[in-house]
Amino acid sequence: MPERVGDPGVDDPRSWSADEAVGALYAAHWQRLVALAASLMGETASAEEVVADAFVALHRRWDRLADRASAVGYLRSSVVNGARDVLKHRVVAERRRPLPDPAPDGPEEHAVRAAEHGIVLRALDALPARQREVLVLRYQGEMSEQDIAEALGISRGAVKTHAHRGLSALRAAVSRGFEQEQP
Numbered sequence: 458m459p460e461r462v463g464d465p466g467v468d469d470p471r472s473w474s475a476d477e478a479v480g481a482l483y484a485a486h487w488q489r490l491v492a493l494a495a496s497l498m499g500e501t502a503s504a505e506e507v508v509a510d511a512f513v514a515l516h517r518r519w520d521r522l523a524d525r526a527s528a529v530g531y532l533r534s535s536v537v538n539g540a541r542d543v544l545k546h547r548v549v550a551e552r553r554r555p556l557p558d559p560a561p562d563g564p565e566e567h568a569v570r571a572a573e574h575g576i577v578l579r580a581l582d583a584l585p586a587r588q589r590e591v592l593v594l595r596y597q598g599e600m601s602e603q604d605i606a607e608a609l610g611i612s613r614g615a616v617k618t619h620a621h622r623g624l625s626a627l628r629a630a631v632s633r634g635f636e637q638e639q640p
Contacts (some may be wrong), residue, residue, distance in 0.1 A: 482512070494507045580634060588620075
């Protein structure tokens with residue numbers, strides 16, 4: 458079949474019914490359109506669905522198509538747009554897919570984590586009481602600076618100071634603890 462429905466040697470496409478036109482276009486262009494969609498999408502199963510949807514849309518719109526001779530161009534555009542839509546949907550679905558549960562830890566990971574946990578707890582215990590209270594309320598209690606200030610009866614500035622000094626001392630103590638643990 459010629460590339461355009463209205464090329465010489467083909468009946469006047471304006472006189473074709475939607476069934477006749479889509480049938481002729483399907484026979485002549487299905488494989489090329491599937492190959493186009495597959496190359497855009499990277500796989501054939503969805504490409505065939507996109508092409509089928511393009512033919513269905515052409516069939517529905519046949520009577521309203523302004524230039525029936527450019528039906529192949531309409532199909533190509535529909536296939537490209539359909540492939541884009543599928544790819545966009547995949548990206549969105551992938552972003553929204555929940556992360557898989559992490560693999561359960563083995564005995565070695567439990568031992569390492571317990572040792573690390575012990576180092577952090579010992580370093581936390583070594584802090585002055587006010588710094589320890591601020592850090593525990595902030596990170597374990599998930600309280601805001603204002604809430605901590607009210608709970609401890611100190612100013613917000615004092616909360617910031619204790620948090621800063623406590624974190625600095627905690628980092629240093631944990632770092633020393635890890636260095637001492639290594640053989």
